[in-house]
Amino acid sequence: MEMITEGTDQYAQDSYAKLFEQILLEMGITNVLEKVRILIRADDPLFVVSVKMRKAAGAKPIYDVAQLDDKEGGVMVSITDEGYAPRLLALLWKTFGRDRVEQLTRFEIYIAGATRMDLWEMRISPEEELKAQVLDAIWKLVPEGLKIRHTFSSPDVMTIANTEHGFQPNWLADAEKLHHEMEAD
C-alpha cells in the first residue's frame, strides 16, 4: 500500500499516516487498499482522505458458504459459514425479494418457488463489506471535531473531505482534484 501525505503540518502528516496504518492493521484490511493520500491543512482546517481500493478478489460461490437442498415448493439454504450470513441474506433478498425469502433459524433460510440450480451460479462479492470496513477505518482516523463532510465516490476510489465550520469553494476543488488524480493513477 502506497501512502502519500501532504499539507502544512509535518508532524500531523507523519502521525496521521502512522495512525491510519495502525488502524488498518488492527482491522486486518491493510491489503485491501492500493493507495492512500491524506491532505492536512490544520490552519483552514481541511482534512482530506482519499483511498483507492484494490480489485476485490475471491467472490465466493454460494455453495461454498451454505448447503442447498431442494424441498417441496422451494429450496432450503443451510448456512455453513456464519461470517457470510448477512451478505448471503442480503443477496437472496435482492434476487428473490423479501416475500419469498424466509429466515427460519439463525442458519436456515427457505426460498419459496426456487430450486438449488437457481442458486448454483450466485456468487457473494466481498467488495461492499470491504468498502464498509474501509469507511469505518476512515471515520476512526478523521479528527472528531471536523464534522462537516463532503464525499467523492467512484467504483474504486473514495475521497472524504472534512472541515469544522464550512468548506471554502477552493477547498472542495482541491479535494475533488485529489480524487480525480487518484482515479487517474
Added chain:
Amino acid sequence: MYQVLMFDGGVYKINEFYELIEDIGGFVIQKTTIQVQILVTFAIPEEDRGIIEKKTRELGGKLIDVPLAGSEIVVVGPTLGRHHMPHPICDIAESLRRYGAITVVMGLARGRGKQTAQISAEEKAIIEEYDAAVFVVGNFRSCVEKYKYKLWEDIQIPVVATCGPEIEHLPACEAQVCGIGRKVERMRRPEEIQKLEEVSSKVIQIVLARRRDVDSDPLFVHPAEIKDRLDGLEAIQGSLRPAPVVLHVDGVRAKVPYDKYKDAIAALEIYGRRLGEIADITPSRMEGSVLIKIKSRSQVEEEDAAKAKGSK
C-alpha cells in the same frame, strides 16, 4: 510529617505488620489482597521508617516508595469518543496509578475540534476538586498552540499538558510533555513508556511542590488521620465502592451522600475537636461524595482567637 509507603508481600503474619503501623501512630490507607499476595498502602511518621523497613525484611516483603499515594489525579481528554479513549488517556492514568495515585478519567462534553472546543464552568469545577490534572490533546500544532490551551487556562489546580508536536512553551500549565498526541493502540514501545514515565515524573514534581506548600503552613491533622476516623462510620464500612475514602493532599473525599451524612461527618472527633471545626465540609460535584478540606493550624488558631474575642 507522615510518609506514604506501599508494602508488597505475603499474608503471613500480616496482622503483626498492621499492629506495628498502629503502634507507631500510622494508618493503613488501602489493602489489596491477590490470593496470598498483599499490597498495603499506609502512612507512618517519617522518623519511624526504619522500624517498618526492619519488619518488612522480617516478613520477606518489600517496601515501595509511592510518591503519588495520598493524591487524586484527573486525566482529561477532549471527549469520551473512540478518537481519544482508551489510548493514550487510560495509559497515562495507569502509569500514575503505579506511583500510588488514585486516578479519574474524564472526557469533556465539547472539547473536540479547534474553534469549537470548549470547557464548561461545571467541568472546571469538577476538575478543580482534584490535586492535579493532566490534559491530553492531539497532533495539530496550530490547534494546540492557538486554541486547545484555552481548555485549561482558567483551571485553578496544577495542570500537566500533553500533546503530539514538539512545542517549546504551552501557556497556562505547570508542566508539559510533547510527543504523545493521538494513539490508536496501547503505549507499550520503549519510547512511549519513556513518555509515560515523563508524565508521571512531572505529576510527581507538582504533587511534591503542593505538599511543600501545605507543609509551609501545616494542616491541623494529616488527611490519613481523618480517613482513619471516617473508616469507623457505618456508611463507609457498608460502602461497596472500591475506595470509599480517597486521600487528597489537603483533605479527603468521602464517597457517601452529603445531605445524609454531613452532620455525622462534622461530628467526628479528632484530638478533642469536631471535624466540622477543623475542616470545610462541602458537597462534591461528583454526585454522592463529600469533600473535606482540612484547615491549616494557623487558620484554626485564628478562628479560635476570633471566637474567644467574640465571647468576651
